[in-house]
Amino acid sequence: MARDSQAALVALNRFGFGARGGASGDFLNAASDPRGFVKAELTRANGVLLEVPGLQSTPALGKAVFDYQFEIQQARDAAAKSAPPAPESQPSPDTKAQRRNLSLNSIAMDMAPKEASKEQTAKPPENPDAAMAPAETMRPNAPKPPPPPLNIIQKTFRAEALARLQRAVIADCGFAERLVVFWSNHFCISANKGGPARMWAGSFEREAIRPYVLGRFADMLKAVEQHPAMLFFLDNQQSLGPDSRAGKNRNRGLNENLAREILELHALGVGGGYSQEDVTSLANVITGWTYAGRLGQLGPPGSFVFNANAHQPGAQRVMGKIYDAPGVAQGEAVLADIARHPSTAKFIAGKFARHFVADDPPPSLVTRLADVFTETDGDLKALATALVDSDEAWKAPLAKMRSPYEFLVASGRLLAQIPNDPGRYLNGLNALGQPLWAPAGPNGFPDTNAAWAAPEGIKLRLDISAQIASRLAEGVDPRDLLELVAADAASAETRRTIERAESRQQALALLLMSPEFQRR
Amino acid sequence: METISDCCESLRSSVASRRALLLGGASFAAWAYLPKFARAADGRDPRLVVIILRGALDGLATVAPTGDPDYAGLHGAIALSSSGPNAALPLDNFFSLHPAMPEFSRMYREKKAAVIHAVATSYRDRSHFDGQDVLESGFAGPGRVQSGWLNRALEGLPKGERVTSALAVGPTTPLVLRGAAPTVGWAPVAVPQAAEDTAMRLLELYQHRDPVLASALKQGLALDKAAQGDDMKPKPGTTGAGAMRLVARGAAKLMAADDGPRIGALAFDGWDTHANEGGPVGRLAQLLGGLDGALAEFETGLGARWRDAVIVVATEFGRTARINGTQGTDHGTGTVTLLAGGAVKGGRVIADWPGLKPANLYQGRDLAPTTDLRAVMKGVLKDQFGLAERALAENVFPDSSAVKPMQGLVA
Numbered sequence: 001m002a003r004d005s006q007a008a009l010v011a012l013n014r015f016g017f018g019a020r021g022g023a024s025g026d027f028l029n030a031a032s033d034p035r036g037f038v039k040a041e042l043t044r045a046n047g048v049l050l051e052v053p054g055l056q057s058t059p060a061l062g063k064a065v066f067d068y069q070f071e072i073q074q075a076r077d078a079a080a081k082s083a084p085p086a087p088e089s090q091p092s093p094d095t096k097a098q099r100r101n102l103s104l105n106s107i108a109m110d111m112a113p114k115e116a117s118k119e120q121t122a123k124p125p126e127n128p129d130a131a132m133a134p135a136e137t138m139r140p141n142a143p144k145p146p147p148p149p150l151n152i153i154q155k156t157f158r159a160e161a162l163a164r165l166q167r168a169v170i171a172d173c174g175f176a177e178r179l180v181v182f183w184s185n186h187f188c189i190s191a192n193k194g195g196p197a198r199m200w201a202g203s204f205e206r207e208a209i210r211p212y213v214l215g216r217f218a219d220m221l222k223a224v225e226q227h228p229a230m231l232f233f234l235d236n237q238q239s240l241g242p243d244s245r246a247g248k249n250r251n252r253g254l255n256e257n258l259a260r261e262i263l264e265l266h267a268l269g270v271g272g273g274y275s276q277e278d279v280t281s282l283a284n285v286i287t288g289w290t291y292a293g294r295l296g297q298l299g300p301p302g303s304f305v306f307n308a309n310a311h312q313p314g315a316q317r318v319m320g321k322i323y324d325a326p327g328v329a330q331g332e333a334v335l336a337d338i339a340r341h342p343s344t345a346k347f348i349a350g351k352f353a354r355h356f357v358a359d360d361p362p363p364s365l366v367t368r369l370a371d372v373f374t375e376t377d378g379d380l381k382a383l384a385t386a387l388v389d390s391d392e393a394w395k396a397p398l399a400k401m402r403s404p405y406e407f408l409v410a411s412g413r414l415l416a417q418i419p420n421d422p423g424r425y426l427n428g429l430n431a432l433g434q435p436l437w438a439p440a441g442p443n444g445f446p447d448t449n450a451a452w453a454a455p456e457g458i459k460l461r462l463d464i465s466a467q468i469a470s471r472l473a474e475g476v477d478p479r480d481l482l483e484l485v486a487a488d489a490a491s492a493e494t495r496r497t498i499e500r501a502e503s504r505q506q507a508l509a510l511l512l513m514s515p516e517f518q519r520r
Numbered sequence: 521m522e523t524i525s526d527c528c529e530s531l532r533s534s535v536a537s538r539r540a541l542l543l544g545g546a547s548f549a550a551w552a553y554l555p556k557f558a559r560a561a562d563g564r565d566p567r568l569v570v571i572i573l574r575g576a577l578d579g580l581a582t583v584a585p586t587g588d589p590d591y592a593g594l595h596g597a598i599a600l601s602s603s604g605p606n607a608a609l610p611l612d613n614f615f616s617l618h619p620a621m622p623e624f625s626r627m628y629r630e631k632k633a634a635v636i637h638a639v640a641t642s643y644r645d646r647s648h649f650d651g652q653d654v655l656e657s658g659f660a661g662p663g664r665v666q667s668g669w670l671n672r673a674l675e676g677l678p679k680g681e682r683v684t685s686a687l688a689v690g691p692t693t694p695l696v697l698r699g700a701a702p703t704v705g706w707a708p709v710a711v712p713q714a715a716e717d718t719a720m721r722l723l724e725l726y727q728h729r730d731p732v733l734a735s736a737l738k739q740g741l742a743l744d745k746a747a748q749g750d751d752m753k754p755k756p757g758t759t760g761a762g763a764m765r766l767v768a769r770g771a772a773k774l775m776a777a778d779d780g781p782r783i784g785a786l787a788f789d790g791w792d793t794h795a796n797e798g799g800p801v802g803r804l805a806q807l808l809g810g811l812d813g814a815l816a817e818f819e820t821g822l823g824a825r826w827r828d829a830v831i832v833v834a835t836e837f838g839r840t841a842r843i844n845g846t847q848g849t850d851h852g853t854g855t856v857t858l859l860a861g862g863a864v865k866g867g868r869v870i871a872d873w874p875g876l877k878p879a880n881l882y883q884g885r886d887l888a889p890t891t892d893l894r895a896v897m898k899g900v901l902k903d904q905f906g907l908a909e910r911a912l913a914e915n916v917f918p919d920s921s922a923v924k925p926m927q928g929l930v931a
Contacts, residue, residue, distance in 0.1 A: 235795045238846040253845025257794040260646070260851070270647050270662070276883065279646075440789050441575070443649050449732075450698070458733060459740025462722060466714030493728040497721055506718050513722050515730040 005489035007034035010394050013402075013520035014356060017174030018410030019484050021476075027487050030173070038388050041176040042381055048176050048213045050206050052163040058203045058228055061156060062302015065199040066294035068152050153199050157191065160202020161422040161436055168409045169418050179213045179384060180205065181405065182355050184437075187224045187266060188444040189233035191437045196232050201437035204229035217348065217378030218339035225262060225335060226304045228291035234258035234442065241287035241312025254312075259283035261442045267338045269347030278319055284312040285323060286331045345373040348383075351447075356387060358396050359448045365392040398519045401452040403445065404432035406520070407461065411512055414481060415472050428464055432457060462513055469508035478507035486516040548771040549697045550704055550784035551674050566863065566904045567775055567822060567829040570670055570785045571814070572694055574652060575792035577835035579855030580887060581804055582621075583635050583869065587614035590876035596843045598799040606800030611635065615869045620805040621812040624860060627819070628867055633860040634929070636896050637871035640837060640889030646851035648792065651836030655893070656696035658917045667699030670785055673901050673916045674701040676908075697785040702739065704781070764788055768814035772821025788814075791835060795846040815860050827862035830904055830930060834893060840885050841876055854887035857896050863904065865931040892923045899926035 008031035012019050015038045019026040030037040041047060056064075150158070168177045184205045191198040208227040212220035224230050231237045239255035240247035247253050259282035263274045288311030292299040299305040306328040315324035321337065323330050338344060349369035353361035369386055376382040387393055402410060408428050412419065419425060429436050439445045446452075478498050482490055494514045501507035511517060584600040585591045586608060592599045600608040600616060608616030609625040615637065617625050627633035643654035643662065650662035658669025697703050719741055726734035767786060774780050790807060797804045811833065819826050838855030854874070859866065874880050874888040882888040894917045901907045901916065902925045913921040 235846060235848075238795050240845050242845065247845060252847070255794055255844050255846040255848065256850045264647050270645075270650050276646065441648065441792075453732060453736050455704075455736045455739035457740075458736040459719075462714045462719060462737070462740075466718060491729050493725055497725045501721065502717065506715070506721070509714060509718050510722055510725065514725065515733065518733070519730070 004031040004034070005487050007031065007394060008037075009398060009486060009489045009516070010034065011038050011173065013398065013410075014393070014400075015173065015175045015178065015388065017168055017171065017177060017406060018413050018517070020170075020413045021416040021481065021484055024484075026173075027484055031487070034394070035388055038173055038175050039385065041171070041173055042214060042384060042388075044176075045214045045381075048180060048210050050163055050167055050210055054159060055163055055202065055206065056156075058200055058207055059300045059302040061199045061203055062196065062228060062291065063294070063300075064152055064156075065195050066301055069195055070294055153195050157198050157201060157437075158422050158426075160206075161426060162419060164202065164205070165409070165412070165419050165422055165425050169412045174409075174413075175384075175388075176213065178356075178406075179380075180210055182352070183213055183220065183380075184209050185439070185444040185447075186351065187220070187230070188439050188442065189229045189437070190439055190442075192435075193233050197229060200227075200229035200232070205437075212380065214381040214384070215379075217344075217373070217380055218336055220380070221262075221267060221339050222332060222335050224266070225258070225286070225331075226289060228302060228304060231258070231289060231291055231304070234261055236286060237290040239283060239287050240310045241284060243314075244287060244310050244312055246307070246310040247287075247312075254280070254283050254287065256280060256283045259286060262335075263338070265443055267335075267347070268341055268343040272341070272343035272347060274319060277317075281316040281318045282331075282334060285316050285318065285334055287312045289328070289331060339378055340374070342370075342374065345370040345378075349373055352383065352387065353393075355447050357393050358399060359450075362392040362396070365390050399449070400520050401449050402518055402520050403447075403452055404429055404434040404461075405436075407432075407512075407518065408464075410517065411465075411468055414485060414512075414517075415468070415476070417472065431464065432460055461518070462509070465509040465512040466505070468512065469505045473504040473508040476504065476508065478504060478511050481508070482511055482514075482516075485511070490514075490516055548767050548774075548784060548786045549694060550771070550774065550781035551697070551701060564828050565825060566782065567825055567861075568783045568900065568904050569771065569775070569818065569829070569831040569861075570696055571811075571831060571833045572652070572656065572696060572785065572787040573791045573811070573833065573835040574648070574787055574789045575835075576648065576651070576837050576839055576851055577791045577855055578793060578797065578804060578839040578849050579637065579639075579835075580838070580841060581797065581799075581849075582618050582808060582858075583611065583637055583856045584608055584616050584618070585614060585637075585873065585876065586616040588873075588876050594842045594876055597847055598797050598802075598843055600800060608800070611869050614873070615871075618805065618808050619800050620809040623812045623816040623819075624858065627815070627860050631867035632862055632864055633858070634864055634866040635869040635871075636857045636859070636891055636926075637869055638854045638874055638887055638889055639857050639891040639893050639896065640854050641893045643837065644853065646837065646853075648836060648851070653695065655834060655836045656694060658696075658894070658897075660919055665695060668694070668696035668785075669897065669916050670696045670783065671699030671701045671703070673905070673907060673912075674783060675699075676911045676915065677905060694785050694787045704739065704742075762810075764810035765813040765817050768817035769821055772818045776822045776825050786814075793839070793848050794844070794850060795848040797843070797848040818860075829861040830863050830900055831858075831860045832897065832900055833858040833860075834897075838887055841881055841887050842885065852886035853882045854889040857893060859896075859900070859929060863930050865928055870926075891926075894920050894923045895926045896929065898923065899929045901925075903928075903930035 008027055011030040011034040012026060019030075168174060171177050187209065189197055189201060189204055191201040204227050208223040208230070209220065212223060234257040235255045236258040238252075239258070240250065240252050242253040256279055260279045262282065263272065263279060264270055268274055288307045288309070290298075290305060290307050290310065292301050292303050292305050294301055298307055308327060311327065315322050316330070317323075318334050319338070319341070323333050325333055346366075349366050350361070353366050353369055357365065368390065369383060372382055372386040408425055412425070426436055434445050478501070482495065482498055486494075494516055497510050497514070498507045501510055580591065580595060581598065581600065584595070586600060586602040592601070600618060602608050602610055602616045606619050608619055609622070610616050611625075611628060615635065617628070624633055628635075641651070641654045642660045643651050645651075647662075653662045653665050654660070656668045657664045658672065719737070723734060723737055723741070726737055771784055771786060775782070775784055788811065793804050796802065799805075815831060818829070818831055822829050834857050835855055838852040839849035840852045844850050870891075872890040874890050876887070878884060880888055898909075898912045898917065898920075901912060902909065907916065909925060912925065913923075917923070
């Protein structure tokens with residue numbers, strides 16, 4: 001029985017989002033058939049989809065955000081006309097681009113809160129401490145102003161976040177959702193790129209990640225690189241073939257950003273055998289991969305379109321192979337080939353094992369996963385199954401730290417708190433350095449213990465655990481919760497620490513911080 | 521959790537703000553010990569701050585070679601000009617500083633700031649993440665991420681009292697300062713704290729069951745204790761240039777204290793200007809303005825200690841000499857390193873200028889590097905802390921004996 005309990009911990013924490021509270025019976029179920037408990041979710045391909053009433057498609061969201069930004073721009077233009085021009089507001093190169101609707105992110109930039117633009121233009125005050133001090137210390141008795149109403153972008157983001165969080169909190173094991181989070185981080189965008197990215201952060205995951213999490217890697221790769229959110233995030237909607245009609249007319253050209261990250265981060269990995277020439281060639285190949293803008297000249301606003309006018313004409317050589325298909329097929333052919341490149345199999349296998357098993361995963365496991373990836377032509381369900389079927393994944397000690405997202409979701413599950421507002425989660429993620437759908441760069445959030453077990457991070461987790469406990473410990477018995485979390489796999493020390501705590505609140509905070517809850 | 525949502529209001533209020541992405545990522549970390557420097561002899565009490573700009577700074581836009589006949593053509597619409605509105609600030613007859621950096625310009629005139637141009641690490645590919653690893657690890661190539669060169673430099677210094685005046689906590693330590701020598705970190709985040717008794721009980725549990733977490737928590741607690749009553753809590757919604765200044769101010773305050781750390785590192789994100797980089801005004805100008813403000817905060821905040829301070833600003837690589845098709849620049853090679861501080865022998869642009877003719881560009885696209893960044897770092901470490909050349913060549917920057925420390929950077 002002791003061994004089964006240990007396996008149950010692996011099933012629940014390494015592969016899933018942790019045991020749910022209440023009468024879920026998760027721990028007993030996991031203990032009686034650990035592998036079956038994890039794999040059950042893999043048999044429900046549709047279960048990975050997130051179809052929630054009210055969540056809209058990318059084109060519908062695109063149209064809404066374009067219209068919203070257009071209104072703001074109109075209002076700004078009108079205000080500028082009626083007021084004398086400020087000395088700083090002379091036209092920059094951006095202004096022209098905006099008029100041509102080429103530069104959505106610069107429009108998003110203009111949408112920054114007024115306060116921020118004031119801060120940027122205002123002269124530094126004489127006593128900077130006063131300016132930076134929290135408002136409450138400056139005006140101790142002033143009532144807090146009500147928060148401004150949410151705009152369409154904020155509302156959408158929160159609705160998407162809520163749907164994802166609810167799914168994670170109620171899922172049986174959570175393995176499928178963990179896979180979604182893994183792939184979503186692998187192919188990350190950042191909501192902070194600007195209005196459209198924040199608007200599309202959720203729909204990107206629903207449309208380009210979820211349908212393929214138990215499908216084929218090549219299909220996910222194509223869906224990702226053709227998704228408006230990715231094209232916007234990595235600037236491809238602005239990239240024009242230097243010899244294309246649009247490139248010549250506008251005297252603009254190539255942007256390598258997306259092409260480089262496809263090779264480096266999405267498929268082959270650094271050292272995967274590509275050169276600078278390959279980056280440039282691929283950038284040429286995918287010129288014209290864009291999305292329709294507000295006016296819908298190329299298609300329904302906010303949908304992926306191939307703009308032949310922006311496409312660099314002619315054949316391109318990528319990784320030693322000539323691609324001479326016309327139009328969008330040229331890029332699709334490149335993606336199909338790099339999806340099954342041996343470097344991709346190796347890169348994905350290593351990253352997959354590192355995420356689930358250990359910072360330095362057993363080489364035998366990585367090799368086997370790479371072989372499965374190759375033999376099944378990138379079948380991601382087969383990859384996930386091979387991981388669960390491996391002995392290494394069950395034998396490796398539970399030494400990885402839960403990421404902030406995993407930690408907060410696991411807390412929500414244990415305390416049976418199905419959120420009806422994403423605010424607490426979003427704030428917690430922000431404080432712990434993992435803001436939802438907003439990593440600092442296109443390489444996504446880090447996935448190592450060094451990143452999440454730093455002194456500052458651990459102390460913050462404790463503070464947040466104490467906050468959660470102060471809110472939710474009434475009416476729960478932390479000793480019972482420990483049974484749900486780890487049963488007889490809990491260490492004597494953890495059990496004693498919780499039993500001897502001076503209050504329910506303290507006991508719950510300690511449970512949430514225990515190695516059994518933090519490690520996976 | 522009301523209070524948590526207060527402190528994190530910035531997430532909501534900045535949802536549409538690009539600046540949040542550009543500048544939100546700012547953090548500071550410092551050595552956890554107060555080194556025993558022989559101060560009696562000359563009364564010097566040196567400080568060193570390393571500022572990492574992640575994303576690859578466009579060196580040709582920061583310190584523009586306005587005297588190079590090929591510059592304006594290559595940098596096109598975003599090129600700086602030494603005349604006209606928003607003119608770049610002249611540094612000498614050849615180089616001009618971006619107009620968003622008046623403070624650095626003043627320091628330069630006061631001979632307290634210098635520029636090293638056409639500089640690069642030993643890394644010659646164009647991946648941010650590998651480039652940052654090389655810049656921060658101090659190894660000749662990527663893949664070595666266990667420790668950073670600044671941390672290994674600390675190991676060579678005589679260790680004194682543990683620093684007790686650290687301010688607060690932040691989520692991560694930059695690689696440059698990661699390693700065996702213990703460090704402390706700070707970033708502007710504010711969360712109500714758990715009771716000390718709870719923390720002590722948890723620490724005891726960790727000491728029995730999880731020594732790694734025990735050590736992490738212990739350090740985190742020591743920091744927090746020192747932060748009681750601090751006034752460095754961020755203003756809700758602070759992003760952009762304000763965030764850079766705020767972090768710099770906190771770092772300066774920490775390092776100015778008599779018992780504060782002497783060596784620290786900051787990282788600012790967001791310099792990856794692929795599109796709409798902007799010229800004298802625009803996206804990069806905002807970033808540089810934030811950096812300029814951060815340098816000024818150090819000057820103010822370090823007070824009397826500014827006299828013996830050196831700040832080094834470095835980035836993983838430069839950007840293409842020719843602008844791309846979207847009014848931005850792609851990943852390149854040669855770039856600039858900036859030095860500022862009272863101890864800097866400034867008023868100079870140090871460059872073995874390679875020129876910008878097509879044949880002189882690295883791989884036909886980038887400013888060719890003529891100075892190894894490690895020479896700059898070695899020169900600063902040697903002059904500032906008396907680190908031996910051999911230790912620099914073997915431990916701090918392994919296998920770098922061919923790269924000699926640059927002489928005379930510190931007055």
